Amino acid sequence: xxxxxxxxxxxxxxxxxxxxxxxxxxxxxxxxxxxxxxxxxxxxxxxxxxxxxxxxxxxxxxxxxxxxxxxxxxxxxxxxxxxxxxxxxxxxxxxxxxxxxxxxxxxxxxxxxxxxxxxxxxxxxxxxxxxxxxxxxxxxxxxxxxxxxxxxxxxxxxxxxxxxxxxxx
Ligand SMILES: CCCCCCCCCCCCCCCC(=O)SCCNC(=O)CCNC(=O)[C@H](O)C(C)(C)COP(=O)(O)OP(=O)(O)OC[C@H]1O[C@@H](n2cnc3c(N)ncnc32)[C@H](O)[C@@H]1OP(=O)(O)O
Numbered sequence: 126x127x128x129x130x131x132x133x134x135x136x137x138x139x140x141x142x143x144x145x146x147x148x149x150x151x152x153x154x155x156x157x158x159x160x161x162x163x164x165x166x167x168x169x170x171x172x173x174x175x176x177x178x179x180x181x182x183x184x185x186x187x188x189x190x191x192x193x194x195x196x197x198x199x200x201x202x203x204x205x206x207x208x209x210x211x212x213x214x215x216x217x218x219x220x221x222x223x224x225x226x227x228x229x230x231x232x233x234x235x236x237x238x239x240x241x242x243x244x245x246x247x248x249x250x251x252x253x254x255x256x257x258x259x260x261x262x263x264x265x266x267x268x269x270x271x272x273x274x275x276x277x278x279x280x281x282x283x284x285x286x287x288x289x290x291x292x293x294x
Contacts, residue, residue, distance in 0.1 A: 128254035131264075134173040134204040138165045142196045153192040158218065159183070162234050165202035166214040170238035173204040173212060174250040181211060182237040184274045190220070190231040197221040199228065205260065206267035210247035211239045213267040237274060 138161060146157045163180060170178040192198055198220055205215040218232040240250045255264040272289040275281035283290075 128252050129173060130254055130256050131203045131205060131260045132256065134169040134202075134253075136165045136169040136172065136202045137199060139197060139199045142192055142194050142198060144194060147194050150191075151194045153194075153196070153198070155186075155188055158188070158192070158198075158232065159186065159234075161198070161200050162186075162202070162216045162218070163236065165200045166216055166236045166238060169202040169204055169214050170212050170240070173207060173253065174240040176240035176248055176250065177243070178212075178238045178240050179245075180236060181239045182274050182278065183234065184213070184237055184270055185235040186232070187234070188232055190229070192218075192220055192231055195223075197223075198231070203260075204253055205235075205255075205263035206271075207250050207253040208268075208271065210241075210250055211237055211271070212250065212253075213237055213263075213270065215263050235270060237271070 142153045146153055148154050167178055200216060200218050202214050202216045204212045206213045214236045216234045219228040220231045221228050240248050242248050255261045268288045272281060272286035276283050276286050
């Protein structure tokens with residue numbers, strides 16, 4: 126049987142920015158965006174694993190562009206790599222120009238989800254096979270990012286993070 130692809134987990138959520146979701150300078154609250162990304166990522170993780178999933182870590186968030194009130198925001202999440210029970214989810218955030226409809230990349234983030242059983246214990250999941258160049262690039266970097274996240278969380282010794290250390294050699 127062929128492996129699942131990142132495309133099969135792709136989850137797209139499009140929504141508006143309402144006044145109750147903005148900060149005093151009329152841009153989307155960072156926390157609101159984090160919640161939207163968490164929701165999209167959890168569905169992508171679930172689509173890949175078909176199991177209960179929990180957020181284990183927010184590995185990276187870049188708020189590169191403020192998102193103004195009234196914007197149409199699209200959050201696109203895909204599993205970039207599946208390990209034993211954990212999955213890296215890559216999230217791209219786009220805003221749409223009201224006149225032209227053209228989409229501009231506003232932010233991106235990387236989350237880690239873990240598939241668990243009904244008692245919360247991690248369970249084995251299927252591997253994933255990247256197809257496009259971007260998917261292959263994200264797949265390749267995912268082990269390094271997993272090791273960095275584990276080192277920062279105090280769950281791995283820096284000495285054991287071989288893939289991460291290779292960056293500096
Ligand atoms: C079907 C389509 C339509 C679907 C339509 C419905 C969709 C409906 C979806 C609803 C989805 C709701 C989504 C709610 C999302 C929350 O909001 S969950 C709430 C927030 N999160 C939590 O409460 C999680 C609390 N933490 C835990 O339960 C445990 O720490 C964890 C995450 C299960 C890990 O447990 P653990 O004992 O550390 O287990 P351990 O074996 O050491 O690690 C397990 C894996 O996690 C990795 N890991 C652990 N910590 C980290 C870390 N900091 N960084 C990176 N990796 C880590 C390990 O490396 C390991 O990876 P693998 O090598 O197995 O791949």
